[in-house]
Amino acid sequence: MTTLGVVFLPQNPPETLPAVARAAGAAGLEELWLWEDCFLGGGVSSVAAALASSTHVRVGLGVMxxxxxxxxxxxxxxxxxCRMFGDRVMPGVGHGVQDWMAQVGARPASPMTLLREYVTALQALLRGDMxxxxxxxxRxxxxxxxxxxxxxxxxxxxxxxxxxxxxxGELAHGxxxxxxxxxxLTARARELTGGHPLAVFVPAATGPGAEQRLAALTLDHPGVHGDAAQIADAVMPWIEAGATSVILQPTPDEPDLPGFIRFVAEQVRPKIPRA
Known part of the structure; x- marks a missing residue:
């Protein structure tokens, strides 16, 4: 089943997050995702605030x-x-940006070794193992x-x-x-991971100046823009490539994030097949 969500970019002031989460809940948005970029808002505290400010919306942290x-x-x-908010929590971990890790004295010599050890231990702890x-x-x-x-x-x-x-693909759920x-690249990722769930962030914009706002971003893929029907059509290649969650990523200068969330949940979502 394909789900549709929105990213709350860490470039937004943290104090605006509760209102955004409330808007996501009121609009029926399926997933709200947060990032933990150095040196912006803290990921865990932001996820807790978003969960406490909403009902039903699943909140992802991608990634610690x-x-x-x-x-x-x-x-x-x-x-x-998870004990407070149940299955609405979607935790994610990853390497982190290595230049940022170097800034704080935490860059590992072997990121892959660290990630394997870390994920293995984390899952065992979450199972309640000693x-x-x-x-x-x-250690x-x-x-x-x-x-x-x-x-x-x-x-x-x-x-x-x-x-x-x-x-x-070996260790994680998605x-x-x-x-x-x-x-x-999404199709290639699905092949390399063995076909498990994939969440992909897709830059998106709507309204006046949407194409220009996207063009100002330095990304390998330009993203999607237009009205609800145009955006729904434009995200289909990611779905066909194997993405199970398409998370629309507003531009940092999005003028009305609650409005963008309502647009995604109420206008774009009905135009995208769930299966």
Whole structure:
């Protein structure tokens, strides 16, 4: 089944998020996604605010950079969110931007080794297991959550390169593809991950100046623009390529984000087949 969502960009002031989440809930939006970009809003606190300000909307965090956060702490945060908000929580982790990781003294020599160790330990912790491991990066000595989620949530993994895509297909529930990913690359990602769920961020704009606002972005794929019918038609290549969640990414200068959410949920969604 294809779902449709919207990104709340971290370039937006954090204090505007509760109103945006309320608008998403009122409009019946299926998914609201958040990013944790350095050095903007905190991902976990933002997800908690969005969940608390809405009902029914699933909220995704794509992604928490694994070099930046201890795996036990991330397990605690995810477990707490899931116990409070259930299956509306969609947690995602990933490499993070390596230049940013270097800025904070957390860049690993082997990102792939770290990610494998991290995801393996994180999923075990979320299952409620007692975890002892002595990896190159992840080291835990008899760690078990007192309040594990029940059930453990599906874990998403942010990925772009072929090695990470294969790792995501091996270990994760689904893969998050960054904004600017073309339908062709989406199809390749589906092949490399083995056909599991794919969420892809697609830049989108509507209203006056929509095409010009998209053109100002430096992305490999120009995104989609126009009225509801035009945008619905334009996202079909991603769906046909295997995307199970198409998350429309407004431009940073979107003048009316609540209005954009209502447009997506109320006008675009009915024009896109669910199956």
């Amino acid at each position: 950079p694994v070099p930046l956060r201890n795996v036990a702490l991330v397990a605690m945060e995810i477990a707490t969110l 975890v002892t491991t002595e990896g190159r990066y992840v 835990l000595d008899g760690v078990r959550l007192d309040w594990p989620p029940d059930p453990a949530p599906p874990l998403w993994l942010g990925a772009t390169g072929p090695k990470t895509l294969r790792l995501s 893969t998050i593809l960054s904004g600017g990913t073309s339908p062709e």
